[in-house]
Structures are given as C-alpha cells and as structure tokens.
Amino acid sequence: MTNPTTPVRVRYAPSPTGIPHIGNIRTALFCWVLAQQTEGQFVIRIEDTDRSRYDADAEKAIFESLDWLGLGWDEGPGKGGPHEPYVQSERKQIYIEAAHRLVESGHAYFDDTTPEQLHALRERQRAAKQPPRYDGRGRHRSPEEIEESCKAGLPITIRLKVPEFGSVSFVDAIRGKITFELKELDDFVILKSDKMPTYHLAHILDDHAMGITHVIRGDEWISSTPRHLLIHQALGIEPPEYVHVPLILGKDKAKLSKRHGATSALEYRDLGFLSDAVFNFICLLGWSPGDDTEVMKREEIVKRFSIDRINDSPATFDAEKLEWMNGVYIRNMDEDTLMGHLLPFMERPESEGGLPDSVTRPIDREYLKRLLPLVHERLKLLTEGTETLDFFFANNVSPAAEDLLGRKMDIEMTERALATALELCKTATSFEPEHLETEYRALAEQIEMKPGQLFSPIRVATTGKPFAPPLFDTMSAIGQDRCIERIENALSVLRSAAPASTD
RNA sequence: GGCCCCAUCGUCCAGCGGCCUAGGACAUCACCCUUUCAAGGUGAAGACCGGAGUUCGAGUCUCCGUGGGGCUACCA
Numbered sequence: 001m002t003n004p005t006t007p008v009r010v011r012y013a014p015s016p017t018g019i020p021h022i023g024n025i026r027t028a029l030f031c032w033v034l035a036q037q038t039e040g041q042f043v044i045r046i047e048d049t050d051r052s053r054y055d056a057d058a059e060k061a062i063f064e065s066l067d068w069l070g071l072g073w074d075e076g077p078g079k080g081g082p083h084e085p086y087v088q089s090e091r092k093q094i095y096i097e098a099a100h101r102l103v104e105s106g107h108a109y110f111d112d113t114t115p116e117q118l119h120a121l122r123e124r125q126r127a128a129k130q131p132p133r134y135d136g137r138g139r140h141r142s143p144e145e146i147e148e149s150c151k152a153g154l155p156i157t158i159r160l161k162v163p164e165f166g167s168v169s170f171v172d173a174i175r176g177k178i179t180f181e182l183k184e185l186d187d188f189v190i191l192k193s194d195k196m197p198t199y200h201l202a203h204i205l206d207d208h209a210m211g212i213t214h215v216i217r218g219d220e221w222i223s224s225t226p227r228h229l230l231i232h233q234a235l236g237i238e239p240p241e242y243v244h245v246p247l248i249l250g251k252d253k254a255k256l257s258k259r260h261g262a263t264s265a266l267e268y269r270d271l272g273f274l275s276d277a278v279f280n281f282i283c284l285l286g287w288s289p290g291d292d293t294e295v296m297k298r299e300e301i302v303k304r305f306s307i308d309r310i311n312d313s314p315a316t317f318d319a320e321k322l323e324w325m326n327g328v329y330i331r332n333m334d335e336d337t338l339m340g341h342l343l344p345f346m347e348r349p350e351s352e353g354g355l356p357d358s359v360t361r362p363i364d365r366e367y368l369k370r371l372l373p374l375v376h377e378r379l380k381l382l383t384e385g386t387e388t389l390d391f392f393f394a395n396n397v398s399p400a401a402e403d404l405l406g407r408k409m410d411i412e413m414t415e416r417a418l419a420t421a422l423e424l425c426k427t428a429t430s431f432e433p434e435h436l437e438t439e440y441r442a443l444a445e446q447i448e449m450k451p452g453q454l455f456s457p458i459r460v461a462t463t464g465k466p467f468a469p470p471l472f473d474t475m476s477a478i479g480q481d482r483c484i485e486r487i488e489n490a491l492s493v494l495r496s497a498a499p500a501s502t503d
Numbered sequence: 504g505g506c507c508c509c510a511u512c513g514u515c516c517a518g519c520g521g522c523c524u525a526g527g528a529c530a531u532c533a534c535c536c537u538u539u540c541a542a543g544g545u546g547a548a549g550a551c552c553g554g555a556g557u558u559c560g561a562g563u564c565u566c567c568g569u570g571g572g573g574c575u576a577c578c579a
Contacts, residue, residue: 015579050578115577131505132575157577175508184506184575192577199579223507223574246509246572253571281515284528288516292527311516314572318514321529331542378541388540406539437538444538455538467540 003306004241007040008213012066012073013203015047016059021256021263022317023218023248025065026282030245030310031216032071033283036302043210044076046087047203049196065265068275070298075210083210088202095197098205098235099158099190107234108160108190111138112149134159134186155193160230162187168226173214173243174310180226188227200224204231207240216243219314243307246286246314253316262319272345272383273322277329281322285315295328327380335372339365342372342385355386356394363393371477374469388469392477397464397486401497404490406456413449414457415494420447421458422487431480433472440472461490 012028014020020028035042044066048054066073075081085091102108113121113134122132138159150156162185169179190201197205207215222244232239250260262268268278280296288311289296289304296304330338346368347361348354355363368389375388391397405414424443428436444454459471462483468474475483 013579017579047579053578111577118577126504129504133505155577159577172508178507180507186575189577194577196577198577203579218573219508220573220579225507244508249572251514255572284515286515290517292517294516294528313509315516316514318529321515324529327542375541377543380541440538450538452538459539465540469540471538 003034003308004038004214007038008034009041009043009211010035010214010216011043011045011207011210011212012071013045013047013206014062015050015053015199016055016062017050017053018055018058019061019264019266020058020065021248022265022268022282022285023256025069025265026248026285027216027218027245028066028071029069029279029283030243030287030305032073033302033305034214034216034307035074037305040213041074042071043081043083043212044073044079044086045206045210046077047199048087048089049192049199049202051089051194051196061264061266068269069265069279070275088206089196091202091206092196094205094209095191095202096195099197099201102160102190102234103158105234106161108158109138109187110141110146111157111159111187111189112141112146112154113138113157114154134188136187139187157189157193158191159187160190160227160234162227162230168229170225170229170239170242172222173241173307175222175244175312178222178225182226185226185230190231200227200231204228204235204237208235208237212240214241214243216245219244219247243310245310246312248285249314249316251316251318256317260317263317268322272381273326274329274341274382277322277326280329281325285317286311295325323380330379330382331377335369335376338372338376338379339368341382342368345382346385346389353383353386355390356396358396359393367392367477374473374477378469391463391465391468392474395482395485397462397489399460399464399490399493401493403466404457404460404494406453409453409457411494411497413453415491416447417449417454417457418461418487418491418494421454421461422484422491425475425480425483425487428480431476433470433476436472436475457490458487461487 010031012031014024014028032042034040046059046062048059063078073079075083076086099108103110118134121135125132139161146156163182166182167179168182169177171177188200189198191197225242225244229239248256250256250263252260256263262271265278269275276298279298280294280301283296283301283305284294287305287309290309333341343363343365345353346355347363350357371389371392375385378388379385401411404418405411406417409417420443421440424439428439430436440454440458441451444451447454455471459468459474460466462475462478478486
C-alpha cells in the first residue's frame with residue numbers, strides 16, 4: 001500500500017499492564033510519524049478492560065515513554081478531544097449496550113457456561129486430540145435458562161455467533177491478502193462476566209467511534225483479525241485499514257521480554273541514550289527509506305516514511321548499533337546542548353552514577369564548558385560524563401603502582417620519569433597546553449625516553465586512569481597546583497611499592 | 504497439534520526477473536593517524552535456509568520441505 005495522502009487518524013492503544021517495550025513503542029512511533037506526515041491526528045487510548053492486570057506504574061510509564069520520545073498526541077488522556085473519554089474503563093456502558101444490541105440482532109448470545117465447565121471441555125478435547133475450542137453450547141440456551149443461571153449467581157458472558165462455514169479475508173497493508181477459514185474460529189466472548197468488554201469488542205467500537213482510519217498494531221494481532229472483521233460485519237460498520245507491523249525480537253529471537261535486559265524506552269533513557277537517537281534507531285528497525293541513509297532527523301523521517309517500505313520480517317534488537325548512533329548524535333551536538341544533557345547525569349548522587357558526593361552541586365558550569373571539548377567526541381552515552389570527567393572535579397585520584405608503569409618500564413624508570421616531570425611541573429612558567437607539550441617533549445628527549453613513556457605515567461598520575469583526554473589539555477585544565485599534588489602523590493605510591501617488587 | 508505470519512552477512516537495512524562477480528551500516532580483524540583512549544581514514548573477512556518448478560534468465564515469481572515467530576483465554 002502506498003502512503004495515504006489524506007490525513008489519517010491513527011491511535012496508540014496500550015494496555016496498562018506492563019512497561020511498554022521497544023517494539024511496542026515503535027508501533028506508537030510509526031503511528032505518530034504517519035500522523036505528522038499526513039497532518040492527521042494521533043490518538044492515545046488506554047485499554048484497561050482487564051482490571052485484574054491493571055498497573056498504575058505501567059500507565060505512568062506509557063506516558064513518560066511517549067513524552068520522552070517526543071511523541072505528542074492530539075487526542076487522549078490529559079489532552080481531551082472530541083471523543084472523550086479516552087480510557088476504556090470509563091466507556092463501559094458503550095460496550096454493554098453494543099453487546100446487547102448484538103444479542104438482539106441475533107449476532108450474539110448470552111452464555112452461562114462456567115469457567116470450570118470450559119476447562120473440563122478443553123481437557124476432554126485435548127484428551128481426544130481435538131483442538132481446544134468452545135463448542136457453542138450457549139447458542140442453545142433459552143432465555144429462561146439464562147435467567148435462572150443469572151439468579152443463581154452464575155457468571156454470564158456474551159459471545160459472538162461465528163458462522164460455521166465460509167471464510168473471511170482482509171488486505172493487510174504490508175502483507176497483502178490474508179484469508180481465514182471460519183471453521184477455525186469458535187464463538188468468542190465479547191462481553192465478560194464482569195460486564196467489561198474483551199479487547200475484540202472494545203477496540204472496534206472505539207476505533208469506529210473515534211474515526212480511526214488505520215489500525216497500526218503488532219503482528220500478533222493478525223490471528224485475531226478475522227474476529228474483528230466479524231464484529232464489524234455484525235455491527236454493520238466498515239473496518240479500517242490494517243497495518244500489521246512485524247515484532248521486534250530479543251537476541252535469542254524470542255519476543256522481547258524482561259530476560260533480554262533493557263527493553264523499555266525508559267531504560268535506555270536512564271542508560272544515557274538520547275531520545276533523538278533512540279527515535280531514529282527504532283524507526284530503522286523494520287523500516288528504511290530505501291537508500292542507505294541511516295542517520296536522519298525527525299523531519300526527514302516524517303517526510304520519507306512510508307507504509308509500503310515497512311519490512312515483512314521481524315527484527316532483532318541490537319543495542320550495540322544504537323550505541324554507535326548515540327555517539328553520532330552526541331558528536332553532532334553543540335557544546336551547550338551537550339552540557340545540558342550531561343548535567344543531570346553528572347549531578348545525580350554518586351550512588352546513582354553521578355560525580356563523587358564530595359563535589360558540591362551545582363557543579364561549575366564554566367569549568368565544565370571548558371572541559372567538554374576534551375571529551376565530546378569520546379562520549380557514546382550521557383552516563384559516561386561522570387567517568388570521563390570526575391578527576392577534574394574531585395581529588396580522589398589514587399592510582400595503583402602497577403597502573404603508573406608505562407609500557408616496558410620498571411619502577412625505577414617510572415620514578416625517574418615522574419620525578420623529572422614533577423620538577424618541570426613546578427617550574428613551568430606557563431600552563432598552556434602548547435607550552436606544556438613543548439616543554440615535556442624536550443624533557444623526554446633530555447632524559448632519553450620516548451614521549452609515550454614519559455607521558456603515560458604522568459597521565460595516570462594526574463588522572464588516575466590509563467585512558468584520558470589528551471594529556472596537556474588535561475593537565476592545563478586540572479591546573480598547576482593540583483598537578484604537582486597528584487604527581488607527588490603518585491611518586492609516594494611508587495616509592496612505597498618499590499621495596500616489595502625489588503626483592 | 505491446528506491456523507496464520509516470516510526467512511539476504513553475527514545484527515539492522517538495500518535488492519521488488521537481467522544493472523548482483525549480491526550493496527550500505529553496526530560489530531569484528533588489519534593497517535594508517537596518534538602521548539593513552541576515542542574519533543577519523545583505508546582495507547579485509549562475512550549472507551541469498553534446502554529442493555523442485557516457471558522463465559532465454561531467479562536473491563527477486565510458484566509450490567513443497569525445513570527453521571523461526573505469533574495466535575489458539577471471561578489477557579491485551
């Protein structure tokens with residue numbers, strides 16, 4: 001199917017039973033993009049018809065995920081709209097009435113089969129190697145019998161009468177025509193005994209009432225689409241366009257779940273990913289613009305998106321590539337923006353991955369701004385700000401003796417390197433990076449060491465780490481006094497370690 | 504089990520009958536750059552699940568098999 005040219009009305013209709021994972025949120029993203037492209041509307045509807053599985057935290061996470069990814073909605077909870085309410089539990093009456101109308105028109109019937117009876121039926125079928133299927137016994141119950149059961153307090157449901165023969169088919173926008181034999185379907189429940197509708201009934205009524213033109217949903221719904229078609233027929237309404245997008249799988253090729261580590265958008269936010277990068281990346285899971293373009297701004301994605309370029313096959317989520325893309329986004333960012341993103345992570349408590357608690361908050365923005373060019377292109381995640389910059393802010397630099405040793409250097413040689421480095425540090429007339437580099441290169445030559453051999457111990461001494469930004473920029477930013485202090489400290493570490501390793 | 508969907512490098516994506524000696528990206532490896540780590544550059548390795556058809560010609564169409572996934576609830 002080529003893209004609609006008229007405005008679409010699409011909806012994201014999550015059920016608040018768990019934190020939406022990447023696959024789920026990608027569906028929302030596709031909806032949003034299509035709405036933007038056609039200047040249509042993106043509707044949010046909460047499908048909370050299963051009261052037993054309702055989870056308030058999950059509902060909160062749904063909105064948080066959408067907010068974080070910038071998927072604003074035109075109608076829905078907290079926003080209102082012409083089809084309020086947008087929460088199914090508050091629309092209960094609509095479903096009850098519709099279900100009863102279907103009974104009256106002969107398309108559905110009351111059923112007083114108890115869960116126990118249903119269970120027994122399935123057991124029998126299983127034993128007889130029959131497919132487990134409701135046998136339609138309720139079709140033959142008289143109104144009186146139902147009335148009696150009702151009085152006796154038995155649970156009453158309403159089931160749709162599924163024709164025994166024939167078939168239904170529909171054209172899926174990305175898979176083409178799909179046909180199902182009706183004999184494979186049983187009479188399914190549309191109104192549960194607690195008077196709540198099942199998903200099947202509720203979403204159809206709502207989608208129709210809300211004028212939804214395209215139902216974009218996960219692959220797992222293909223199998224129940226014939227039921228939905230039947231309900232439309234019974235109701236005498238036209239079904240929408242169906243767009244079943246492939247699932248996103250975990251590394252083991254199974255449906256994404258907790259076992260796969262981080263799976264929700266929010267987790268990626270907390271891990272230090274940028275929402276723009278995540279948006280870009282998950283768009284590319286199952287869709288591509290057709291050429292080799294990968295890094296795209298939102299506007300470009302909105303412009304180029306098309307339903308017929310959505311893949312048929314499921315994708316595996318691979319966070320490694322997302323990390324690379326996040327790095328690309330960070331590198332493309334100006335320093336002020338980067339600082340804005342880094343600050344919240346760095347200023348968190350130490351126990352949550354922030355700078356050491358000894359560093360007073362708020363941290364020095366001027367100083368941080370001076371530091372950013374040194375680490376900008378090295379960052380892949382926002383959380384890495386802390387570990388790459390902590391030694392600039394805190395004085396908790398305490399390298400181990402063995403880390404101070406450069407390649408092919410013993411303690412004695414390292415000590416000589418550091419001692420002369422300290423001297424030069426003390427007498428330096430300027431602490432500008434260029435000046436330091438000139439001086440230290442001359443020193444290396446003077447003491448007959450390779451530059452790397454001299455620089456490496458100094459790096460570890462001043463930063464406490466084997467990997468750090470370019471040495472002289474780093475020293476300059478740390479400042480003369482602290483450099484002297486740290487090199488002196490490193491020398492004493494080395495000297496106290498010396499006896500042990502010389503025997 | 505039944506029904507439905509899917510099947511190109513380890514992963515994501517391109518390929519919609521001849522442009523394919525199958526292209527790009529991530530990851531991997533090598534080299535270059537280099538004071539470390541990155542970034543960047545160059546290059547290497549790496550795939551059409553199998554079998555029948557259709558066709559002058561198939562990664563591309565059809566069928567079968569195989570594999571994976573989904574559904575098979577008074578869950579969505």
